[in-house]
Amino acid sequence: MQSVVETERYPMLEVHTKKIYDNVKYMVDLCNEKGIEIAGVVKGFNGLPKVVDQFVEAGCKYIADSRMDQIIRLKEYGIKSPMMLIRIPMFSEIEELVKYVDISLNSEKETLDRIEKECKKQNKHHKVILMFDLGDLREGVFEEDELIELAIYVEEKLQYVELGGIGTNLGCYGSIKPTKDNLGKLCDLAESIEEKINRSLEIISGGATSSIPLLLDGDMPNKINNLRIGEGVLLAKDLDEFWGYDMSSMHQDTFVLKAQVVEVKNKPTHPIGEIFIDAFGNSPTYEDKGIRKRALLAIGKQDFALDDKLIPKMEGVQIVGSSSDHLIIDIHDCKENIKLGDIVDFTMYYPPMLYLSGSNSVHKVYR
Numbered sequence: 228m229q230s231v232v233e234t235e236r237y238p239m240l241e242v243h244t245k246k247i248y249d250n251v252k253y254m255v256d257l258c259n260e261k262g263i264e265i266a267g268v269v270k271g272f273n274g275l276p277k278v279v280d281q282f283v284e285a286g287c288k289y290i291a292d293s294r295m296d297q298i299i300r301l302k303e304y305g306i307k308s309p310m311m312l313i314r315i316p317m318f319s320e321i322e323e324l325v326k327y328v329d330i331s332l333n334s335e336k337e338t339l340d341r342i343e344k345e346c347k348k349q350n351k352h353h354k355v356i357l358m359f360d361l362g363d364l365r366e367g368v369f370e371e372d373e374l375i376e377l378a379i380y381v382e383e384k385l386q387y388v389e390l391g392g393i394g395t396n397l398g399c400y401g402s403i404k405p406t407k408d409n410l411g412k413l414c415d416l417a418e419s420i421e422e423k424i425n426r427s428l429e430i431i432s433g434g435a436t437s438s439i440p441l442l443l444d445g446d447m448p449n450k451i452n453n454l455r456i457g458e459g460v461l462l463a464k465d466l467d468e469f470w471g472y473d474m475s476s477m478h479q480d481t482f483v484l485k486a487q488v489v490e491v492k493n494k495p496t497h498p499i500g501e502i503f504i505d506a507f508g509n510s511p512t513y514e515d516k517g518i519r520k521r522a523l524l525a526i527g528k529q530d531f532a533l534d535d536k537l538i539p540k541m542e543g544v545q546i547v548g549s550s551s552d553h554l555i556i557d558i559h560d561c562k563e564n565i566k567l568g569d570i571v572d573f574t575m576y577y578p579p580m581l582y583l584s585g586s587n588s589v590h591k592v593y594r
């Protein structure tokens with residue numbers, strides 16, 4: 228239980244766990260119906276354990292994170308689901324990888340050899356998904372033959388490292404759209420590997436939230452049986468706004484920022500004096516809209532990084548700008564009279580969720 232005193236500390240990130248549960252459950256059911264298991268990706272909210280509980284309860288087969296410290300914290304908290312590391316492991320974290328992680332994404336033979344050696348030392352097995360780069364140009368083996376060879380190597384030469392399957396990542400660096408064609412290529416590769424090793428692969432991982440449109444359109448290649456989903460169940464905004472899918476069955480107000488007003492004044496909208504650079508070394512332009520009523524909030528870029536990715540909940544509130552510790556909003560057209568000490572609410576896109584959930588100055592409250 229949250230004490231009254233604690234719930235009144237600001238800035239506050241209100242986390243609506245039941246809504247997140249609903250979103251994850253909806254996605255898990257949608258995918259399971261098509262024979263696809265979900266790895267719930269929790270890096271977007273710094274793996275806050277109480278939110279991860281919702282992912283587990285809603286039926287995610289794996290809990291996936293890019294950061295080892297978050298995975299360790301979740302294991303210590305008591306999450307029992309298999310843990311997946313979705314950033315290619317560093318040499319410096321291989322001991323922890325073998326100790327805490329059940330399955331990881333990989334693309335380098337030397338890393339696999341080091342995992343094998345560490346597994347032997349700890350007398351543990353570790354499963355890997357070999358990543359293939361279909362053109363997004365972030366992680367993954369780039370040549371088809373190299374991937375097939377690497378798969379055979381893991382299957383035949385490594386004792387403790389087990390070949391779990393293959394996977395790909397799209398729409399991250401290169402902004403490449405998952406399609407029937409490029410994911411079809413991943414499935415063809417899986418078949419080639421299966422022929423060579425004489426068994427079927429357990430996991431064919433076809434990407435992240437950006438692969439969901441294929442599923443909704445009925446164009447997902449049959450062989451894909453795993454997706455790694457974060458944004459699509461947390462904020463559910465991308466598919467709705469960038470892809471044009473009706474996501475009204477999902478909640479978008481799962482994370483709400485509440486910030487307190489520390490100043491309310493009428494001020495000019497154009498700075499006075501010689502315009503040089505702002506707090507971050509940029510030279511923005513300022514539109515002169517005359518004298519407007521505005522409020523200053525005690526929250527800043529250090530907490531949310533990007534003010535244009537915050538969405539004011541109250542009608543008439545407009546974001547003017549921000550520095551490390553302050554957010555300026557225009558409240559001139561607000562019907563409600565915003566006063567000193569009032570709390571202003573924002574929903575958000577992915578970047579503020581990422582930063583706010585990790586900020587020590589932001590109090591997390593679970594609803």
Ligand SMILES: *Cc1c(COP(=O)(O)O)cnc(C)c1O
Pocket residue numbers: 268270271293313314396434435436437455456457458459
């Ligand atoms: C972040 C990440 C995901 C999840 O992406 P979403 O867009 O949040 O669904 C999946 N796979 C990998 C490798 C990632 O790094």
